[in-house]
Amino acid sequence: MSRKIALCLPGGGANGALFQIGAVSALQDSIEGFDGSSFDLYVASSGGASVAAALATGLPVQRLYRAFVDPADVYFGLERKHLLRIDLSEWRRALPSLFGAMREAAGGIVALGTGVPSAALWQELDRLYDALPAGIFTLEGYEKFLEDFFVRRGIPNNFFALPKPLRILAHDLDSAEPTVFGKGAFESVPIARACIASMAIPPLFSPVVIGERSFINPGSGQVVHLDVAMQEGATVLVVVNPMVPMQLSDPPLSARGEAPRARGMPWIVNQAIRIGATRGIREQCRRAEASGAASVLLIEPEPEQSVMFVSNPSSHEARRRVLEYAYRRTRAVLSSSEDALGRAGFTLRPPRSEPPRSRV
Numbered sequence: 001m002s003r004k005i006a007l008c009l010p011g012g013g014a015n016g017a018l019f020q021i022g023a024v025s026a027l028q029d030s031i032e033g034f035d036g037s038s039f040d041l042y043v044a045s046s047g048g049a050s051v052a053a054a055l056a057t058g059l060p061v062q063r064l065y066r067a068f069v070d071p072a073d074v075y076f077g078l079e080r081k082h083l084l085r086i087d088l089s090e091w092r093r094a095l096p097s098l099f100g101a102m103r104e105a106a107g108g109i110v111a112l113g114t115g116v117p118s119a120a121l122w123q124e125l126d127r128l129y130d131a132l133p134a135g136i137f138t139l140e141g142y143e144k145f146l147e148d149f150f151v152r153r154g155i156p157n158n159f160f161a162l163p164k165p166l167r168i169l170a171h172d173l174d175s176a177e178p179t180v181f182g183k184g185a186f187e188s189v190p191i192a193r194a195c196i197a198s199m200a201i202p203p204l205f206s207p208v209v210i211g212e213r214s215f216i217n218p219g220s221g222q223v224v225h226l227d228v229a230m231q232e233g234a235t236v237l238v239v240v241n242p243m244v245p246m247q248l249s250d251p252p253l254s255a256r257g258e259a260p261r262a263r264g265m266p267w268i269v270n271q272a273i274r275i276g277a278t279r280g281i282r283e284q285c286r287r288a289e290a291s292g293a294a295s296v297l298l299i300e301p302e303p304e305q306s307v308m309f310v311s312n313p314s315s316h317e318a319r320r321r322v323l324e325y326a327y328r329r330t331r332a333v334l335s336s337s338e339d340a341l342g343r344a345g346f347t348l349r350p351p352r353s354e355p356p357r358s359r360v
Helices: 013-030 047-056 060-068 088-112 119-128 140-153 192-197 225-231 249-253 265-291 303-310 315-333 339-345
Strands: 005-009 043-044 166-172 176-179 208-210 213-214 236-240 295-299
Touching: 005 225, 013 047, 013 060, 013 213, 013 236, 013 303, 013 315, 043 047, 043 088, 043 225, 047 060, 047 176, 060 315, 119 166, 140 192, 166 192, 166 225, 192 208, 192 213, 192 303, 225 236, 225 265, 236 265, 265 295, 265 303, 295 315, 303 315
Parallel strands: 005 043, 005 236, 043 166, 236 295
Antiparallel strands: 166 176, 166 213, 208 213
């Protein structure tokens, strides 16, 4: 039976995508006869979708590596404004109802005094709940950024024209069904649009409308990458999962306010998603290996290093740290996984001492 290699890139935000770029770069440098075109199938979601889209078009991973590690390189000029753009249309829809509900609720609280909340007050609070916007930010700006990047680099924005098959995962908001962009009824969706649908994690980002349907990323529920790859005949699964939960058991970390509880709700939500996502991915890996239908190579950061993935991705120093750590970590995983590599048909090259700081 011929070998079919799938690269599975679960989400992980901007820093997770950097980890995946560093890991794939190390794979290429580490395995004999292996390069970015050695994958036969790409399955990805969230931040990993953009990485997979670039690789599936044939862009060299070394070029992506250099684009993020070199402050002077504008090859992939992603800025915070492309991702954090207020969804004005959604807020315009929600604000009148929101203000009305808040006014009525405030009046009810004033009239309440110290008594028991009235049924009318609870009704107004329910109205306030229903008046909230569908999301804080829109990903339309990132879609436009990707479209422009594709045009500048001569990359197709449709699945039909790709040299290698690409599958991008999301979920239908109304039916709760998983959606695989890039095949069947969803093959005609533009790649950039599929990428933002896969990134739309509530409540941060508004759902992405495609046709008459809305799509979201359900966080830890979007972990069917290996199943999708195996359904398409993949026999070797290379999984780069940056979503390992943070493990901060050292008391001084809490004293410095670095623990999730001290940092507030965004860190707590991030940790909750990481716990569920990693558990789901590892269970998929276990099932795939147990079935005997595929060999799995799982690359993850060390739990004690996961705190670097919630650092500011617009910082070039933070980007360089994640990329170089991903490169070293992947080399370490490969050197301790010779049995798994052998089953997958891979052979290691002699090790190199340092991760690349500047790629050609």
